[in-house]
Amino acid sequence: MATVKLSDGRRVLGENVSANNTVALADSGSALNQIADAKVTTLPDAAAGNVGLEVFVVLGGVPAGGPVGSGSNGSVGHEIAPHSSDKIVGILGGSGTADKSILMAKDDMVAGDYVKLRSNGVDTWFVVEASGAWTMEA
Numbered sequence: 001m002a003t004v005k006l007s008d009g010r011r012v013l014g015e016n017v018s019a020n021n022t023v024a025l026a027d028s029g030s031a032l033n034q035i036a037d038a039k040v041t042t043l044p045d046a047a048a049g050n051v052g053l054e055v056f057v058v059l060g061g062v063p064a065g066g067p068v069g070s071g072s073n074g075s076v077g078h079e080i081a082p083h084s085s086d087k088i089v090g091i092l093g094g095s096g097t098a099d100k101s102i103l104m105a106k107d108d109m110v111a112g113d114y115v116k117l118r119s120n121g122v123d124t125w126f127v128v129e130a131s132g133a134w135t136m137e138a
Contacts, residue, residue, distance in 0.1 A: 004033045004058050007112030007131045014058060017041075028053050031114070033060040037076050037106060043117065043125055045083040051121025055080075059104060059132070061111035077106030079137075080115065082125055088117065088136070090127030098123075100137040108133035 004014035014031030021032060022042045032041060034057060041057050044050055059078055061071020079101045082088050087096030104113060113132025117125045127134075 002033070004031045004060060005112055006058060006114055007110055012056070012058075014056075016060065023055050025050070025053065027055065029056075031056045031058045033058045034076055034078055035060045035063055035071060037062065038078075039076075040079045040081055040101075042081045043083060043086065043088075043119075046086045046119040046121060046123055046125055048121050050119045053119040054116060054128075055118075055125075056114065056116045058112065058114040059109050061109065071111045073110050074107055075111075076104070076109050078104045078109075080117070086123050086125060088125045088127065090117075090130075096124065102127070102134050103137055104132060104134055 003011045005011050012031045014033045016035050017032050018036040020040045023044055059076045062075040063071050081101040084099045087098050089096035116129040118128050
């Protein structure tokens, strides 16, 4: 695993992701460092077997020839989509609506922007920590 630099200067262990990605249970606890534009991270069903599962998505940016996390600002737009029966709620505001994503517009992205989500094991993913201009899908 590589080290991923967050926008606040912290470093975490993670793996580079350059395609659409469906999160697996094994991904819990490591950062998924998105380094390609216009991709989707799909969350697993927030079912009883996933209570407490944490998903950590970092926008590393399209690599600029440096170490992981040294990508260019404004190079990656991204969507994090819940399972169709789940919702995302938390510090981004709103009470959540089933099957609505959180979004990062490419122009607003700063390398190292991130979001950490936790499953309640029923039907909700909670945003427990975030950095950057993430928005809720309308």
